[in-house]
Amino acid sequence: MASANPVDDDDSVEFKRFELIVIAPHKLKYINPHFKKVNAKMYDYKCDIKLRVGNANFKAHREVLSQASDYFSAMFSHDMLEKEQDVIELLEMSPNGFSLILDYFYHGHVTLDPESIDDVLEAARFFQADWVVEVCCDYLICQLSIDNYQSVLQLADKYLLGDLRGDIFHFLGQNLIQLSEEEDFYVNFDLELLTKFLKEDVYVDAEEEFVLELVTKWVDAKKEERKDYLLPLLRLVRFPLMDIESLETIPSQLLKWPEIQDAVEEAKYYNNNIPAQSLCKGERFRSRGAMPSVVMFTFSSDVCAVTYQNIASGTRVSEELASSGLETEFDSSSIVKVGNFLYRTGGYDESVCSSVHVCRYNPRYRNWIQLADMNEPRVSHAICASEDRIFVIGGIDHTVGELGDEDTILSSVEVYDVRENHWKLLTNLPTGSYNQAAAFDDNCIYVSGGISADPFDSVPMTTVWRYNIDQMSWQSRRDMLYNRQGHSMTELDGKLYVFGGYTLVDGPGMHVFRDCYNCEVYDIESNQWTEICSIPETFSHVMRTVGLWDRTFFLFGNGVLHAYHVDEDRMAYGDYVGMAVQKIAVLDVAYPL
Structure with a gap:
């Protein structure tokens, strides 16, 4: 397509679509900064074509018109009758619209106001001037008001401005109550x-x-x-x-x-x-307008907040939550998603003992409600879910007594029936452990890594266990490639993806935990582990909860949200979130853009 807006395709240079001058409150001048300067001048003696538009006449240069529009380029080609004509008639077009777009063809700018926008859109669509259509859309969105939204919608339909319809609907959605009060x-x-x-x-x-x-x-x-x-x-x-x-x-x-x-x-x-x-x-x-968003929780004695990042647009919104009184439990609790709700289990209570409490987060009301308690208090435990059940595995029962703190490493496993709001015990782990990760697939629970109660196990473990719910039995599977604790494990398409956590490094006379930057994936059918793209080494500890959406994992560490694209085996660098985040998940959340 011929264009009056040729651009050097250089991704290293930020692309600025237009510059804007405000002439009056509703009169804006849009300038194309990438417009290729035209040597010819409007209405000079070298004009070689006359155009009759409605009841007005215009003179122009064939070469300028051909370079500016595919319409004229085809018209002046060798196989069109108009090639030899000195006068071209465009009787069905507004002279005002043609005059304004002719300014763009020669000078690379167009001036828009409420009286001219319809005419300019008509001419821009007719001559396939995409840049002019784009700035007309911007103008309509900028000028959108309670008085003109219906006329703007009519223009969007008339000139097939599909993207604009969404902006109009968003305007209606955010102003509906105020609009309804009008006579x-x-x-x-x-x-x-x-x-x-x-x-x-x-x-x-x-x-x-x-x-x-x-x-x-x-x-x-x-x-x-x-x-x-x-x-x-x-x-x-x-x-x-x-x-x-x-x-x-x-x-x-x-x-x-x-x-x-x-x-x-x-x-x-x-x-x-x-x-x-x-x-x-x-x-x-679903709440109207709910969009997939990475939800990032920040809880402390002073702050009770959540940040939502829209996956499609990257828009980020933060808000404070009403205190639930259970914030002290949050840091060492475990979370899992069922449907479009988030479930939180265990953690520390106000006396710094392990808790049995279970809460559920509703992204529509932005609140936590308390559900049935677990059978055993636990922190640092693994959690996973099927469509209607939640499983908690192992962890630590931390108590504070007269003789001081005591930690009991748990081997117990519990299942929560979401429909019945009830917990029951399952078969114990072969060996108690904590800071492990868990995932669910095909009526089986998989548990990997963590720190074992058995002193002969490695610290942390590479061990993987599978629990068959129908057979009520545990079986060992192939060990992970790396020993780790505090990591995440998530099922996708019959594979288990493992990110982050801590691994043990031998130092001079001591053992030191460090961030594990290596990532791996387990193929359930073949019982094989494969190493995948590693986490950047500037990325500190990846928490055991990650968000998954459309074959993309969202990971948080060192104040930055990153994304791992499964099909490309690629880690995409994200933006600095600017706050401490303790848990993340992907939920459909409704909020104004």
Whole structure:
């Protein structure tokens, strides 16, 4: 495609798409810094083509137009009739739009205001001037307001500005309550816009109760005309996101359809059976606009905070959490993801003894709730999960008594039934251990490394055990390539990926733990370990919890979040997070961009 914006493709130079001059509050001048200067001057005596646009005439240079647009390049080619014509007619185009884009063809800049934006977009699309379309989109987004969002959406549809639709929906989502307070909002709000907005997975800065109210008030505004749209719109309401009190007070006229009545009953069950909420899947259970994000927790006596990093955009948001009173347990507790919830087990209590407490984090409400306690208190234990069960393995029972601190290395294994909110004991480990890692695959639990209660085992261990749940028995598997403790192990596609932790190094007259930068993967079917891309040596201890999303692992250490891409066996360097992080996971989280 011919272009008026040729660019030297150099990744080492930051690419600046445009420069901007504010002429007036709603009048902006966009300048292309990569525009190739044109030698010819507009309307000079060397103009060799006349263009009739509507009722206006323009003179220009064939060469300039050919270089600027594929449309003119084709027109002036050898096999087109217009090649020999001295006058070209473009009767269906706005003279104003053509005048402004002609400025761009010659000078590399375009001036936009509310009166001209439609004409410029028309000309830019017609002549395939992509840079002009891009700055028109930027202008529309910058000028987006409560007064003009519908006209902007119409322009987005008219000129196929697909990316712009998302920005408009985000604007609606974050201003919906304010918009609804305008006079005649419900009367004038377009059905197609309302339907598409509710179907899109857009963050809405309002509770789902307001979405239901939005639907009913919109129908009531023109009841006779809109009553047939009520059921299709009710199907787009996510009833499980409403609280139980709101569900109980839904008007009976909305429940006359069996499918809506069933949806409300399902929502009531979801709200009443809190422990089993993580087993419910589907869009109706997800917060509107929830996006996969790396969730990073920071807990101390002074700080109770969480940071979310959107995986797609890299946007990072931090917020403080309400204190749960259990922050002292967090550092030495273990966490695991089930559904879109995070479960935390054990850790230290206020008396610095091992805890039996279990809590669950809900990314929608940003809170922890306490669930059924484990049978045994434990810290520094391994944890893994299936779709509906959580397994905790080993760890330490630390107590403080009159004679001082005592540590008991545990061999016990417990399973938590998410649906029933109940723990029961399984077959003990062959030998007690702590700071090990665990993963679940095909109804088997795998446990690797850690520090053993057996003095004859290496410190830390390379040992790998597999527990078959059906057979209730432990079997040894092939040892890891590196001995390690405090590491992570995660299952993906029949393989176990192991990152980080500590290994032991012999020093002069002493044994020293150091960060283990070597990473490895275990193929379950072949019972073989293979070394993979190592962690950068500037990366200090990788905690035993890592986040996994779409075949990418997210690792945290030394204040930096890194990503390991499985298919490329490549470690991507991340940005400095700027805070101490104790646990990480990947969850779908809804927050304004």
